[in-house]
Amino acid sequence: MKNSNFMAYFFLAPALILMGVFVFWPVGFNTYLAFNHYEIAGGAVEWNNFENFKRIWEEDLFHQAVKNSLFFLLVVPAIQLGSLLIAKLVNNKMPGMTFFRAVYYIPVITAISIAGIVWQFVFKYDGMLNSFLTEIVHFLHIYPKEQLVDIDWLGDPDIAMYSIMIFTLWKGLGYYMVLYLAGLQAIPAEVEEAAILDGANAWDRFWKITIPMVKPTILLCTMLSTIGALKVFLEVLVLTDGKAETYTALYYVYDQAFRNYDFGVAAAAGLVVTFFCMILAAIQFRFFGEK
């Protein structure tokens, strides 16, 4: 290593300047905005005595948004179990596994706005999903021939959040599958072979060998998807646009900022979300920081 302050900072300058302006400055400015009223027209800033926090504390819409964000955590166990199972399936040494891995990863590399449009048509009142379900109930003779399934997947406030979860599941399974694959491939083949010799069946092997040995990956992925679930908002934006009581915490921030142009309230709500994410991230760093 060579000691050279000038050269080092010369190399670092572009990154530090850009991160300073677009990553570090927003933290401070956001906190500042949260305690002030921001005049969008002239950019005048005025202290308003915690008015922004009082407002979100009292507003039903924000309560609903926070409740929805917490409710959305339901997607975490589903996505973890699902992606671990898929990873287990594609980790076999059988022909065609590369193909299946690629197929499962395609939703991850599809733009969320574009995928959202297709799913709007899937979830529509007279859309794909209902037509599929109609076929099934007719086949099983649950419904009479003339009756159709007509669930309003994105319009019914009781169902809309679940529909957004299905979309999130579809979009995220492949991402976590890849992380779990890496974890699975670190398990020595001998361990599993020994268990087979001892007569353990697939179910026992999954719970007694696979799960304990990928525990670090499970912890990491659970943390990542918990933070991801708390921050859910683009999914809402592209599917329901906040209709049918689907406001989430960050959607509320976006809505206040870029539809109402109330930057102060948006910043206050954003600060609350940041606070919770930092706590979760700190826990995550405690678990994984030393690695």
Add this chain to the structure above:
Amino acid sequence: MFKSKELNRIFSVVLQYASLSAFGLFTMFPLLWALSFGLSSDGSYAYLFPDSFLPHVADEAGGYGIGATLVWFERVFVEIPFSVYFKNSVIITTLAVVGTVVISVLAAYPLSRMRFFGRNFIFVAIIATLMLPQETALVPNYITIVKLGNFADWLQLTLTGSDAATWKKLIGMNSYLGVVLPGVAGAFGIFLMKQAFEAVPQDLIDAARVDGATEMQILWRVMLPVTTPSIAALAIFTLVNQWNEYIWSSIVMRAKDMQPLAVGVFNDLTGPLSGSQNTLMAAIVLTVIPVLIFFAFTQRYFISGMDGAVK
């Protein structure tokens, strides 16, 4: 006769492929459906399961048969400014990839290979930004970009005396740089390149120093050639992420002729003036296909190249 053990094995293989295919259908059906929808001559069969997964074309007698037509794919270019969006996507993505790679490489080199005042502090500060939810930076960054545009305006007026307001088109709202700049310097890229540089043997660098190479020459002639796989990985991740990025681009790019595909196509297809559903699905397929082709060639970087990220 098969022994029961043999039968069991065959049964388990069949079961595995069946579940693999079922999962595959779950992940692929929206795209397959959109493709079949776009290739059909109209929407008559589009919502009939399972017919909707094969394109249907009307014949002269008014009946429908399985077939394909490209007429809606041609309509896409007429109804929405698809090629303008495509051009914008290409420009924005290129700027983002070049910017991210250059800045990450420059920043990672001193962090991994030089000793200087404040090194650990800077590295920890950069990594700590991973904890911040980037979404809350949308408002401050929006204000910053507007102010940068106004500043460019003022600068042009002061320096050249012209009030043409052309400079703000370079950096303010509705500018390519405005979309790209906030994202190019990030913890992920710097961390990835730092890991790569740390794996380079010290002897290589010492040999270059003995030969009188400057730091810039060491970085360019020694470090870069041996870390191309990491640079490729960073470039590929950045490319796909930027191509798909929606929210920040939709905030900065208010002008229709500056929007990338992910924003422009979404607005056109969900707006009040959206055309027929067949055109819509054709546009979706056309938007996804470039990424799919790119993914087909680089998939190992996504599916096996991330091992390092977990360990």
